[in-house]
Amino acid sequence: MxxxxxxxxxxxxxxxxxxxxxxxxxxxxxxxxxxxxxxxxxxxxxxxxxxxxxxxxxxxxxxxxxxxxxxxxxxxxxxxxxxxxxxxxxxxxxxxxxxxxxxxxxxxxxxxxxxxxxxxxxxxxxxxxxxxxxxxxxxxxxxxxxxxxxxxxxxxxxxxxxxxxxxxxxxxxxxxxxxxxxxxxxxxxxxxxxxNIKLAGKISKTKEYQKPQEELIVAGSTHDGEEESILKSFVEYKKQSDAKLFIVPRHPERFEAVYELMKKYAQTNSLSLSRFSQDREFKTDMVLVDVMGELNNIYAISDIAILGGAFREDVGGHNPLEPAHFGCKIITGKHFFHQKELFRYVHHVQYVEPDGIHKALMKCKELPPSMVEEKIxxxxxxxxxxxxxxxxxxxxxxxxx
The missing domain is CATH 3.40.50.11720 (3-Deoxy-D-manno-octulosonic-acid transferase, N-terminal domain)
Incomplete structure (x- = not known):
């Protein structure tokens, strides 16, 4: 040695x-x-x-x-x-x-x-x-x-x-x-x-869900601190648009904490709330996705994806290829340094600060779906x-x- x-x-x-x-x-x-x-x-x-x-x-x-x-x-x-x-x-x-x-x-x-x-x-x-x-x-x-x-x-x-x-x-x-x-x-x-070899991965869904009639917003792979900004923005957006919000925390050990936060916003703003694990009718205003492996299935029926991990300075963002593949309009933060190479291939993405999520949601009405430019x-x-x-x-x- x-x-x-x-x-x-x-x-x-x-x-x-x-x-x-x-x-x-x-x-x-x-x-x-x-x-x-x-x-x-x-x-x-x-x-x-x-x-x-x-x-x-x-x-x-x-x-x-x-x-x-x-x-x-x-x-x-x-x-x-x-x-x-x-x-x-x-x-x-x-x-x-x-x-x-x-x-x-x-x-x-x-x-x-x-x-x-x-x-x-x-x-x-x-x-x-x-x-x-x-x-x-x-x-x-x-x-x-x-x-x-x-x-x-x-x-x-x-x-x-x-x-x-x-x-x-x-x-x-x-x-x-x-x-x-x-x-x-x-x-x-x-x-x-x-x-990036992630461009070669086959993106697919494993289950078929019925898309709600309302506009569906999914907050995918969220981290501590990000859900608060997303919920505030959704409450404001809901006053002007008929929409539903799904939140999919990145880590399963945070399911309970996120549910309690969502419950607080639901009670304060007279919104209905359910858990994905208990109710898959999607009739409530907000849904906590407390099951692993469902994110792509939800992207497939969503209109807008708020991609977590980039609204904090210490995470570095998450893979944008999956929501782009399913034609979601993507909103994410500005701290996506770990995914910079992947975002280079995805078009029509809005990069905003946490307090800019509501404005980005409003702007989605005039933007085309996000798309991936190429494969490897x-x-x-x-x-x-x-x-x-x-x-x-x-x-x-x-x-x-």
Whole structure:
């Protein structure tokens, strides 16, 4: 083990023991009751069964979903997936793959097995993950790699550290030219711009719902603090338009808190309220969608989508492709730095501050539906991946046989 790697390992172990009381405390919270015990105590998180194969590492729900078209093109090969969040874990388990949580870095030298390739999506830069994977014989590839405009200063301040991380990466497939230049500044090599692979994902609904006669507004993937502004705007808008509001919180552990907030607005403004899990007649003025996996089905019957995650400065926005695919008129905030590349392909979007939502709702009457300008062809991306993989072992064959 190199001196820096040994020092990093020791520091990660010290940090682990310092944080142990907090980790135990967080383990009892609904949001972390599965992920923290798995990642930090290896509870129900054994090593992969076999050596070899392709190991994909993603963070959360969005990245796990982005894997789908890639895995469909690699369906003959042994796939392993690790995630960070419980929502990412649930999505990854939909695939025909071995799925685990990524353990805390201190455990990786003993937990990780030998793989042929490690493919890491977006901005999951874990020093020990890269070092251990390469030491055990894997070729490390970054796919859909990005460094946001908001984060780049922080990365450059620690450029010496990220240069060490990226020294173990053989190939970087970046989302944009801007991302490529940021990786170059950090010392990365072999960088190619391929666009955002989320453009290749098939967007579909899983259920058919009857669209209400009224105009339907859906607030999708909302975070704490955003629902208040949306509810205020909807109350004003409702005075001038016959409309309904569905709110779909990003995190299920917030369902109850959001319902209480909606109930307060309903009582104050004489509006009716229901839960999606209990009533799917959609007869009330407002509906809390307290069920996972329904957002696309609701986008499909909605007229306007208020896309959450961008009205706060610390989230970075959410995927606009889904509401655009279903022809919703999109309103979102101005802090969409994590999704900047995707928004580049979506037209007719209103970007507003929280206090501008009502005005944007009024303006929707004169705007066309949002639309996605282009798609990405994944076949060349897969072939490029194979070029990196194939010289190492002959087990990965081209689709033509």
């Amino acid at each position: 190199k001196p820096f790697t040994l020092l990093y390992f020791i520091l990660s172990a010290l940090l682990y023991f310092v944080a142990l009381p907090l980790l135990v405390f967080l383990s009892f919270k609904q949001k972390y009751k599965e992920s923290i015990p798995a990642r930090f105590f290896l509870f129900n998180n054994p090593r992969f069964k076999n050596d070899g194969g392709i190991w994909f590492h993603v963070c959360s729900l969005g990245e796990a979903r982005a894997l789908k078209p890639i895995l469909e093109l690699l369906n003959e090969h042994e796939i392993k997936i690790t995630t960070i969040t419980h929502t990412g874990q649930a999505e990854a388990k939909r695939y025909s793959a071995e799925v685990r949580y990524l353990p805390y870095e201190m455990f990786l030298p003993f937990w990780a097995k030998k793989h042929d390739v490690l493919v890491v999506l977006e901005a999951e830069f874990w020093y020990m993950l890269f070092v251990v994977a390469k030491a055990k014989g894997a070729r490390v590839i970054l796919l859909n790699a990005r460094i946001s405009e908001k984060s780049v200063k922080k990365y450059l301040q620690f450029a010496w550290f990220y240069q060490k991380i990226l020294s173990d990466v053989e190939m970087v497939y970046a989302q944009s030219e801007a991302d490529k230049n940021r990786f170059l500044a950090l010392g990365a090599k072999n960088i190619e711009v391929i666009g 062809d994944l076949e060349p991306v897969i072939e490029r991946l194979k070029i990196q993989i194939y010289p190492f072992r002959g087990w990965l064959q081209c689709p033509s046989g």
